[in-house]
Amino acid sequence: xxxxxxxxxxxxxxxxxxxxxxxxxxxxxxxxxxxxxxxxxxxxxxxxxxxxxxxxxxxxxxxxxxxxxxxxxxxxxxxxxxxxxxxxxxxxxxxxxxxxxxxxxxxxxxxxxxxxxxxxxxxxxxxxxxxxxxxxxxxxxxxxxxxxxxxxxxxxxxxxxxxxxxxxxxxxxxxxxxxxxxxxxx
Numbered sequence: 001x002x003x004x005x006x007x008x009x010x011x012x013x014x015x016x017x018x019x020x021x022x023x024x025x026x027x028x029x030x031x032x033x034x035x036x037x038x039x040x041x042x043x044x045x046x047x048x049x050x051x052x053x054x055x056x057x058x059x060x061x062x063x064x065x066x067x068x069x070x071x072x073x074x075x076x077x078x079x080x081x082x083x084x085x086x087x088x089x090x091x092x093x094x095x096x097x098x099x100x101x102x103x104x105x106x107x108x109x110x111x112x113x114x115x116x117x118x119x120x121x122x123x124x125x126x127x128x129x130x131x132x133x134x135x136x137x138x139x140x141x142x143x144x145x146x147x148x149x150x151x152x153x154x155x156x157x158x159x160x161x162x163x164x165x166x167x168x169x170x171x172x173x174x175x176x177x178x179x180x181x182x183x184x185x186x
Contacts, residue, residue: 089122091115092181096134098142100149100185107146110184113162116177125174136169137162146185155180 094112099105115126126133140161148154159178167173 089117089120090179091123091126093126093133093137094182096137096141098138100146101143102145108186109141109144109149110182110186111141111180112182113159114179114181115166115175116179117174118176119174122174125170129170132169133166136165140165149185155183 092112092114095110096112097108097110100107100109115122119125141158144154144158149158151157159180163175163178166175166178
């Protein structure tokens with residue numbers, strides 16, 4: 001009988017089939033997902049971003065300097081005019097620091113900008129009304145939240161709001177352009 005116990009019976013059913021391992025799908029996901037992400041980024045996302053930047057670059061690259069007429073002088077000095085454009089006068093407004101709305105004083109914005117105008121009295125008018133214009137700039141900038149400033153095109157919205165409110169405070173359309181020269185969110 002000892003021989004019978006050592007030998008498996010020949011007529012018995014085969015051993016139960018092994019269940020598939022749960023580790024194989026996990027390993028496949030861990031290997032394939034980074035590869036798929038890399039491929040999507042390289043071949044789909046980056047080419048689209050580059051094409052959008054490439055389309056916007058000719059307008060943005062030559063537009064600002066051509067609009068200024070090259071390097072502008074500081075503090076209201078006349079810059080050289082572009083093609084038949086006439087002189088541009090500028091005046092700097094530097095280091096305007098405000099707390100952002102909704103941040104409980106933990107986030108702030110530091111910005112500097114240059115006003116552009118074809119009016120030769122720009123610097124004089126800005127200097128005469130500097131405190132009032134600084135108050136308007138602080139009010140407009142501090143009304144923005146971090147989410148507002150991180151949105152696409154936020155600087156253009158801020159630029160347009162500043163120009164509208166500053167011209168309203170001056171009771172004229174003296175400021176024709178605002179060039180943002182510093183824009184830091186901390």
